[in-house]
Amino acid sequence: MKRTVEDHAARFSEKAAEYDDSKSEEYYACADLVVEHADPGPDDVVLDLGAGTGAIALAVASDAERVLARDISEGMMAEGRRKAEERGIDNVEFAYGEFRDPEIGDNADGRVDVVTSNFALHHLADAEKREAIRVMAETGARRVVLGDVALFEGPDPEEPFYSPDVDDPATVGTLVEAFTAEGFAVTAVERVHDQVAVIVAERGAAIAG
Numbered sequence: 001m002k003r004t005v006e007d008h009a010a011r012f013s014e015k016a017a018e019y020d021d022s023k024s025e026e027y028y029a030c031a032d033l034v035v036e037h038a039d040p041g042p043d044d045v046v047l048d049l050g051a052g053t054g055a056i057a058l059a060v061a062s063d064a065e066r067v068l069a070r071d072i073s074e075g076m077m078a079e080g081r082r083k084a085e086e087r088g089i090d091n092v093e094f095a096y097g098e099f100r101d102p103e104i105g106d107n108a109d110g111r112v113d114v115v116t117s118n119f120a121l122h123h124l125a126d127a128e129k130r131e132a133i134r135v136m137a138e139t140g141a142r143r144v145v146l147g148d149v150a151l152f153e154g155p156d157p158e159e160p161f162y163s164p165d166v167d168d169p170a171t172v173g174t175l176v177e178a179f180t181a182e183g184f185a186v187t188a189v190e191r192v193h194d195q196v197a198v199i200v201a202e203r204g205a206a207i208a209g
């Protein structure tokens with residue numbers, strides 16, 4: 001991680017009020033695919049990591065039993081809670097949680113069926129991403145849907161998808177290997193852009209061909 005958790009939290013809290021106003025076409029395409037692949041059922045608990053202002057958490061809420069939205073930035077979560085209230089959504093819980101410890105507690109009896117994460121894991125170094133994927137596996141979720149800045153080709157600092165001083169995207173191959181190392185089958189890899197991927201990892205499913 002190029003910045004500490006505290007630095008990232010402060011950085012996001014500072015821009016939380018404007019965060020939703022400055023998104024790229026690829027970000028929306030990625031978020032839509034994460035929501036589509038997450039596809040929770042009415043009895044499912046979804047854990048959304050790096051939930052921010054709730055792009056994914058609020059979008060899947062009407063299909064799920066409950067959504068545990070976890071983030072390190074109180075400012076981003078305050079925006080998320082405000083949006084939930086505005087939209088009359090009452091089954092999303094925003095609370096502090098890090099990738100390495102999402103602090104699920106005994107919420108929904110500690111059950112997690114689907115894990116989602118969009119545009120957040122790239123803040124961690126590759127070893128920390130592997131640890132985060134191990135933590136996702138340990139929740140017992142049957143499906144993980146990860147949308148993120150991830151490199152299909154070599155890095156291109158000219159592109160707007162990440163700032164090398166704060167972001168640390170992995171290659172798609174590194175992420176796929178991390179999921180398979182935790183016993184998941186990777187059932188889909190969507191190429192949103194050369195530097196933006198959606199990866200779907202499932203337990204007991206056929207591997208993507």
Ligand SMILES: C[S@@+](CC[C@H](N)C(=O)[O-])C[C@H]1O[C@@H](n2cnc3c(N)ncnc32)[C@H](O)[C@@H]1O
Nearest residue numbers: 012050051052055071072073076098099118120
């Ligand atoms: C670019 S925003 C994405 C927010 C949201 N998922 C979306 O799609 O709009 C990245 C989020 O990741 C959070 N974040 C950064 N590092 C984190 C960590 N170690 N654990 C949990 N969340 C983290 C930030 O606070 C921020 O809200």
